[in-house]
Amino acid sequence: MFGNKVTFKSLSAYPMKVQVTRIFLALICITIFSCSSDNGVNPPGGGNSIDRIFIADINGESFAPNSITTSVSGGFITILGVMNSVQSNIEFELKIPEDVTPNVYRYDGTTWDAFLDVNNSSLGQNTYVPLEAEGDLNIVVHNKTDKYIEATFEFSAKNTADETLPLAEVANGTLKLFY
Numbered sequence: 001m002f003g004n005k006v007t008f009k010s011l012s013a014y015p016m017k018v019q020v021t022r023i024f025l026a027l028i029c030i031t032i033f034s035c036s037s038d039n040g041v042n043p044p045g046g047g048n049s050i051d052r053i054f055i056a057d058i059n060g061e062s063f064a065p066n067s068i069t070t071s072v073s074g075g076f077i078t079i080l081g082v083m084n085s086v087q088s089n090i091e092f093e094l095k096i097p098e099d100v101t102p103n104v105y106r107y108d109g110t111t112w113d114a115f116l117d118v119n120n121s122s123l124g125q126n127t128y129v130p131l132e133a134e135g136d137l138n139i140v141v142h143n144k145t146d147k148y149i150e151a152t153f154e155f156s157a158k159n160t161a162d163e164t165l166p167l168a169e170v171a172n173g174t175l176k177l178f179y
Contacts, residue, residue, distance in 0.1 A: 054081045058092075065092070070177065075098050077097075080093045105137045133155040134155065135156055149175070152173070152174050155171045155172075156170050
């Protein structure tokens with residue numbers, strides 16, 4: 001149509017050295033493109049990125065945080081998910097011992113290792129109410145070298161500052177992320 005002619009040759013039309021070089025270059029391009037899309041966190045040492053997953057149902061409503069941050073300090077991995085909406089702001093923080101191995105761990109509701117901060121205008125509350133959470137954390141995978149963790153959890157929380165407030169939260173969910 002434009003006067004240029006495009007021809008394709010099979011690899012067998014080239015000497016073996018050229019074939020190997022072209023295959024090698026193609027693999028490099030594929031690797032670069034597959035690693036360059038950052039839709040989450042890149043694993044240490046490179047490789048494909050994954051989404052950070054920290055989802056839950058809190059009192060039957062979906063909790064998908066707008067932001068997820070992680071930090072490691074004092075022997076604990078701290079994971080914080082924050083969800084802001086028109087009616088409520090929810091912070092869900094979870095502290096996990098850095099040396100944890102796959103197993104089910106019980107949070108007793110007294111150490112502030114798992115808690116929810118809820119500001120829910122539909123309940124008439126305009127300040128954050130800390131809710132100490134108790135329940136089970138099931139560590140499925142913990143790769144300490146790559147700093148990657150997968151877990152499921154089931155917590156219930158109640159307002160420890162004012163027992164008269166009728167606010168109880170149940171949080172069940174999953175997390176999969178690098179920290």
